[in-house]
Amino acid sequence: MRVVVWNENRHEKTNQVVSDIYPKGIHGAIADFLKEDIEDVKTATLDEPEHGLTDEVLNQTDVLIWWGHKAHDEVKDEIVEKVHKRVLEGMGLVVLHSGHFSKIFKKLMGTTCDLKWREADEKERLWVIDPSHPITAGLGEYIELEKEEMYGEHFDIPAPDQLIFLSWFEGGEVFRSGATYHRGNGKVFYFRPGHETYPTYYNKEIQKVIKNGVKWVSPTDRPRPTYGNVEALEEISGK
Template structure:
């Protein structure tokens, strides 16, 4: 079986501008996330990284065409992501590319476009404790993940989280202030599968934690769409009793 082709997209802004973030992630958060996926999945994956600063943000048509699963981390520079790149990623997700959106990626252009909502939430930037509870222990993303597991230092995300009701709720988090948050959710858009996972603020070493790395790795395996080829969902016209040979359709008046 061919390995899953994974691209980890990192904004790579905090690491360049804040020494305290560089101290935690000296090679960038995208590299730490990549290492966690490789640590768990080994030869089952081929993982590369690209960043906001790369030409076309590293997400050219060729790169996306050869990506099974895209992992996205962004925070400080959502507005700097070019709209044409967002459109390109969106098209590939609908055609079957898997997408993992991490932490502050909830406010990325691509996640907002896929959700169709504001994606706003309650938050508190403070050294908080997060307990991640498994809501669906039968889900593939939850396999091998302790129930619950504790993140000793983390930013608080809380409800209300303005996203559509998920297809599946896998994890729910609680915080020291009594807040709750749907921290691990799946969606399907077109032929693509999407997993949102909230733990991972840049100010804390969350992506070094083994449980978080396991969840992300499980998400990568789950998000790969099994289809013979990547194709866009299209509208076709079918004659009666012809179940397999659809014809092109350009508009209501074109019969």
């Protein structure tokens, strides 16, 4: 499996708190734990040529992980189109935390993907809604995070194909924090935790979910269906 972890990598350059928590960048931290199970893991960032997502890179990528926050509008539309095309062809996509507002996620969802939010060092409890789903393998009934940013409903996304996690926050809100979708030949997994000023991606249970998510969205080995005008498979009587 070939995985690329994409991160805009802006907070790490401007916020000392973030750079102290993630000295290799959020992308580096995620890549490090994925390498425990996957041999071929690379990273790409916003300020690289073509945002690090050249045709060669995308064509060789089985799963793309996406983290963005403050620079969504700087992602070039032509790169979004290429990523979208690859998802429809079968490349898996894992969208993390504030990636809900990324151009690629909004394009795939067809909605605003807006929500409520608050930064108040709140406890978050992520309840496992679908204990039979492969993404929840190895987990208990819930994951508890001591401090996280609150995301609250209504989350303006289409009804998920599968709802995996539901979060409760100390301030009272709930949120659909783990959702899966099928788009063309590709699979998409959105997973909420991961605010940049908290060490969330060092949490072993969060790492387990992301590892499971990468496996789940990985491409199915089959050709893409044929579309458009086609010849009949059988002889048509009366023709």
